[in-house]
Amino acid sequence: MERDSLIISLEDISFSYSGDKLVLDHLSFQLRRGDRIGLVGPNGSGKTTVFHIIMGLLRPSSGRIELFGKPAREEEEFRGARKRIGLLFQDADDQLFCPTVLEDVAFGPLNLGKSPEEARDIASRTLAGLDLSGFENRITYKLSGGEKRLVSLATVLAMDPEVLLLDEPTNGLDEQTEGKITDILTGLDLSCIFISHNLDFLMRATDSIYAMANGKISLDEALAAHPHIHTHEFGRLPHKHER
Amino acid sequence: MIEEQFSAGESIVHGLDPRIKIIVAILFSVVVAVSSSFLALFTALAVSLSLIVLARLSAKAVFYRLLLVNGLILFLWLLLPFTFKGEALFTIGPLIGTREGVLYASQITVKCNAILLAMIALVATIPIFTLGHAMSQLHFPDKIIHLFLFTYRYIHVIFQEYHRLTNAMKIRGFIARTNIHTYRSYAYLVGMLLVKSYDRAERVYEAMLCRGFSGRYYALSRFSIKTGDILYLSLMLAAILGLVVLQWSAIV
DSSP, X not given: OOTTOEEEEEEEEEEOGGGSSOSEEEEEXXXXXXXXXXXXXXXXXXXXXXXXXXXXXXXXXEEEEEETTEEOOSHHHHHHHHTTEEEEOSSHHHHOOSSBHHHHHHHHHHHTTOOXXXXXXXXXXXXXXXXXXXXXXXXXXXXXXXXXXXXXXXHHHTTOOSEEEEESTTTTOXXXXXXXXXXXXXXXXXXXXXXXXXXXXXXHHOSEEEEEETTEEEEOTTOOOOOOOOOOTTTTSOOOOOO | XXXXXXXXXXXXXXXXXXXXXXXXXXXXXHHHHHOOOHHHHHHHHHHHHHHHHHHTOOHHHHHHHHHHHHHHHHHHHHHHHHHSOSOEEEEETTEEEEHHHHXXXXXXXXXXXXXXXXXXXXXXXXXXXXXXXXXXXXXXXXXXXHHHHHHHHHHHHHHHHHHHHXXXXXXXXXXXXXXXXXXXXXXXXXXXXXXXXXXXXXXXXXXXXXXXXXXXXXXXXXXOOOHHHHHHHHHHHHHHHHHHHHXXXXXX
């Protein structure tokens, strides 16, 4: 598929949990190949819901979903698309369920029909690519928060997805781990949607930022890079800011 | 949380193919469970003990495990001698202990310990995840294996959740007492834990779906049977057969 072709298209999607207030209210949204989009919005505004709608984990009460140019309505159709879209969950403990890191990273490739040898190979390569060599036999629940996040990312990348949906990838990480994950994510040559409250991160990792409010998604024109006057120690000396 | 106390080790028993160990453990347990002759039962106990010795497990740790189970068996000793009909053996006040009752209780004691020791030596020496894979290769039902592995993985997470909740209670001055407030708070705690675990299960399942899960679980490791395994299997089968013969000859 060439660049700019439509990968994800949501049209007129409405959704509510348990029938009361609409979380998504006739929402429309499109992702084209090569797009790197940030999604911001207050807590509970439905950002994660949008991801789950795209993956077919939740079904909208009305509207049309098209994934890779094909309409997606039934579980069977979503199942095919899930192999090409990677979703990084907010809580790594939801994502990592195998006792060892290697087993967990190999889980996706095995589901894709790879042989155990291939899966092992893919897992090791993916881990090495994220600087996680030597983690293969670590116990998943004994990893630190930052390690869990990186391993979760490895489990998604091991499936070689065309699109990544990332739900607050930098949430709760220390500065060093955040820097590392930002570097990795900005370096990926994939179409991505990032949910994040971290505007610094979004400025680096995305091309455009959309805002979510009242059950709809709109391009946020107000979010553009601009200089600030600020003060700190030794501010007179020539210096640079990382971000 | 769940400590795999016995799974790491370098002994001959640790090195055996897990599938063979599982098969032997099951056969052994069934034969011992249906045996009644003391000769067969004590021989079985001797076999189990020698397996423990071969596995080079810490005697103290094994003893503690046995203590737990034998605590339950103690209750049988308090009840069985006095409730079984038969020839009177001794009396304590108005209670009459029968010979048959004592024999029956001893039988259960020896059986339980023999089976438990064999399980510790053979099954507890397999790391849990390997055990799951071995079960899958022996064609145990997928659902049982999933339940088993998920329980292992998430009991730790639920335990942490429990800690978070009790800490949240503690920092607001909660002290357990014998009153309605305490009971209600504990009920909330348990309820919350159930709801949260359910939500967690839902999210984990979704995460698995996103990675192409369709109900089948593929194992990464493969096992290979070595000469030692065959030798061990034949030896153990012979021992189990011996037990059957001992039991059978006792009946005849």
